[in-house]
Amino acid sequence: RIERSAERVAERYVPQLTRISDVQSLMLRLSLEARHLMLVKSQTERDATLARIGKTRESMLELLKEFEDNISTERGRELVKVIRERDVLFWKLAGEVVGKVLAGQVDAAFSQLERELVPARDAMVAAISEQRRFQTELMLKAVEESNRAADRANTAIIVGVTATILIALWASLSITRMLRGAFGRAITVTQRIASGNLADEVYVRQGDEFGHLF
Secondary structure (H helix, E strand, C coil): CCHHHHHHHHHHHHHHHHHHHHHHHHHHHHHHHHHHHHHHHHHHHHHHHHHHHHHHHHHHHHHHHHHHHHHCCCHHHHHHHHHHHHHHHHHHHHHHHHHHHHHHCCCHHHHHHHHHHHHHHHHHHHHHHHHHHHHHHHHHHHHHHHHHHHHHHHHHHHHHHHHHHHHHHHHHHHHHHHHHHHHHHHHHHHHHHCCCCCCCCCCCCCCCCCCCCC
């Protein structure tokens, strides 16, 4: 059970938390690239920025798909649905802003970015953060479960060792009492024989290891 809990943390929760954290980082990078797009002057720089935006978005979508494929809870799927919905809105507005930039309407692009695109980005980042928080809770819960299983195993070991010690102690005391009684009888018989008393009967306990001696 302990190994299963540890494997679940290592193979499921840690990779999921890493994926959603990377999605959040890429989202913030996209926002910075969008702002940079409005500041560049040459068409070459704009093309290079747009290429980076496209590549970053592609990477983010691949990560989000991979994350979604590995979701194990209904709550996780609900949160991904919210992220997807907010992603659609963000990119709709981003497309409008880019269109204004390419048309030379930089002031209008800046205005829409501050008024609509930034709030849309913040809403999406908030949804990603909620998913990240939820995945962290799942991981911590699994770690706690693993720790509890380890504690239970340790308790069982302690109880087992204690029981073994008590049984060994009881057996040792029993053997000591048996030996003490047997040696006591042997000494008594020896003393009688030494004093010349050969008439008394000697009691021999059946099954006693010292029966043959008597």
